[in-house]
Amino acid sequence: MSKFQTGAAALLFSVCALAQGADLATILKKADAYRLPDSSAQIETLVQTYKRGEPDKEKRYQVLIRPGGKSLILFQSPGEIGQKVLMSGDDFWMLLPGSARPMRITPLQKLLGDAATGDIATMTWSGDYQGTIQGQCSYAGQACLELELTATRKSLSYQRVVLQVAASDYRPLHADLYAATGRRLKQASYLVEQRDGRPSVTRITLRDEVQTARETVITTVSSKPRQFGDELFNAMYLSRNDLKL
Amino acid sequence: MKPRVLTLALSALPLLCGQAQASNQLSGALLAQTEARQSGMPDIDNSSRSFQLATLHGQLEAPWQQTLRASLGLQHQHDGSTRVQVSELTLERPLAGGFFTAGKKVMSWDVGYAFRPLDVVQQEDRRALNPATLEGIPMLAQEAFDDQHALTMVLSNPGHGKSSQPRDDEALALRLYRQRGERDEYLVLRLSERNGVEAGAAFSQVLNQGLEVHGSFLWQERHDVWRQQRWIAAGRSDKAMAGFTWTTESQFAVIAEVWRDRSAVPLQQRNVFLRAAQNWDSYTVSADVLWQPASRSAISTISTSWKHGPWLLAASVRHYGGMSGTYTRQLAIASIERSF
Numbered sequence: 001m002s003k004f005q006t007g008a009a010a011l012l013f014s015v016c017a018l019a020q021g022a023d024l025a026t027i028l029k030k031a032d033a034y035r036l037p038d039s040s041a042q043i044e045t046l047v048q049t050y051k052r053g054e055p056d057k058e059k060r061y062q063v064l065i066r067p068g069g070k071s072l073i074l075f076q077s078p079g080e081i082g083q084k085v086l087m088s089g090d091d092f093w094m095l096l097p098g099s100a101r102p103m104r105i106t107p108l109q110k111l112l113g114d115a116a117t118g119d120i121a122t123m124t125w126s127g128d129y130q131g132t133i134q135g136q137c138s139y140a141g142q143a144c145l146e147l148e149l150t151a152t153r154k155s156l157s158y159q160r161v162v163l164q165v166a167a168s169d170y171r172p173l174h175a176d177l178y179a180a181t182g183r184r185l186k187q188a189s190y191l192v193e194q195r196d197g198r199p200s201v202t203r204i205t206l207r208d209e210v211q212t213a214r215e216t217v218i219t220t221v222s223s224k225p226r227q228f229g230d231e232l233f234n235a236m237y238l239s240r241n242d243l244k245l
Numbered sequence: 246m247k248p249r250v251l252t253l254a255l256s257a258l259p260l261l262c263g264q265a266q267a268s269n270q271l272s273g274a275l276l277a278q279t280e281a282r283q284s285g286m287p288d289i290d291n292s293s294r295s296f297q298l299a300t301l302h303g304q305l306e307a308p309w310q311q312t313l314r315a316s317l318g319l320q321h322q323h324d325g326s327t328r329v330q331v332s333e334l335t336l337e338r339p340l341a342g343g344f345f346t347a348g349k350k351v352m353s354w355d356v357g358y359a360f361r362p363l364d365v366v367q368q369e370d371r372r373a374l375n376p377a378t379l380e381g382i383p384m385l386a387q388e389a390f391d392d393q394h395a396l397t398m399v400l401s402n403p404g405h406g407k408s409s410q411p412r413d414d415e416a417l418a419l420r421l422y423r424q425r426g427e428r429d430e431y432l433v434l435r436l437s438e439r440n441g442v443e444a445g446a447a448f449s450q451v452l453n454q455g456l457e458v459h460g461s462f463l464w465q466e467r468h469d470v471w472r473q474q475r476w477i478a479a480g481r482s483d484k485a486m487a488g489f490t491w492t493t494e495s496q497f498a499v500i501a502e503v504w505r506d507r508s509a510v511p512l513q514q515r516n517v518f519l520r521a522a523q524n525w526d527s528y529t530v531s532a533d534v535l536w537q538p539a540s541r542s543a544i545s546t547i548s549t550s551w552k553h554g555p556w557l558l559a560a561s562v563r564h565y566g567g568m569s570g571t572y573t574r575q576l577a578i579a580s581i582e583r584s585f
Contacts, residue, residue: 057553057554058554077554077555078272078554078555078584078585079274079552079554079555079556079557079582079584080584081270081272081302081584082272082302090427091424091426091427091451098378098379099351099353099379100350100351100352100353100367100379101353101354101355103356103449104356104429104449104450104451104457104459105451105457106451106453106454106455106456106457106490106492107454107455108454108455108492108493108494109455109457109490109492109498154454155454179494230390230391230392231344231390231391231392233392234390234391234392234393234394234395234424235395235422235424235429236388236390236395236397236422237388237390237395239352239353240337240344240346240388241304241312241314241335241337242310242311242312242337242338242339242344
């Protein structure tokens, strides 16, 4: 192969890679828009856990999100009212009910409670993952694209995601969620319905691959765009009560 | 209050909570607890007691961006006595570009778990087997925030001057907070008649996925010591603490802290605290020990709890070894709680 041919091949490879990267970014942004249509929003979430098909637990959260990977989770269920978890990129704080002290916590401490669910509610594929388009696939009779994604931050609960999106409009259909060790932790399936005149993910069903009898259903009860002040995402503000919802 | 009235009040709690408006908040809990105490002295009998506690937390959005909040506790002892406690009663609102608080409020500072030198406003006992609902401090406070800094000014117990107990002293306290990436930094200054100037600093830093380290230090211009049933003035003092938390993927967690408190009685100045806990979904089992080398005292605790929805069942046994067991040798507590 001549130098010219080698150069042309390298150029072609680079252009293809660039094109694929751009396509992936577009696909992820569109897939995100079905879950989080507004970059700054207040989302009311219902999380129901089932064991062997029987209802086990039911919890409610208010989730406030804003750009820059910031989110505030307000626990709303009896026995947890007053508990708050603040996430700002890789930094986490928690305020327990009855204590007025916001505590800095590690990513693994965050997993001790139910806040890991917040990861699923607030993470964005386009902001938190990078990867490649693996190829075409089929899910529940629909033509889809399979995306191989790797977390860009170590603090995310799922370090690897294999995401399947509809080939026609890139709505999310199914995802396999893996730990850093490579172990598959959960399978997620997404239900898209019309809400406020636009197609949105209204329910995510998570099947636990470790505790196989367990299933978690995350329902987006409501979602509305809202602007928040900087103070809401300051850990020291967690102990104040004048948060207007 | 007669028990029948208390029962009626407790029964009304869930109904009240169910009536809360969406924009406001009303929550509460009913707790029944029993305790058994083994005496460390032969001439003092073992004892036991039980009580029921109802707590109610209410929050009301008032006009002009004001938030009113109240926390009440109603405790009924097995001997028939009843006690009502107003733990918090505050008005909070934005003011002059910051946020204002007036009333009785719980305001806990510092980064420690078992010992907290910078907790100069709220003196919170973190290791109590029977953690009572914290009682707030009367205060006027003004706070300012941006996304990484916070400034808090507190005038606690205004008009009290020097009181019979340090907790009730009038004092002016200032806290500066800064977030620097994975580290939180704090500076604290407090002025009071009893302690003069107190100044301190603290930090908490996350090192990796499961490890966090923290430390704090407080210097006191002067302090009082409790002797012969009264406070006696003493000289300069300081408190220093260092510790870490470590959590694994299998939900095993460790807290370790060492501290020196020069304001405590000599045999209790140096302390080592270690706690290990394992969490399995709704179940938690933990064991901790507080060791005081100078007095050769070791206070060890084993606890377990089960939480399912609004229900919480908990049981603990604490053993007081060495000098710490002079009055109480062993304490066992069991409780059941239903939240609304």
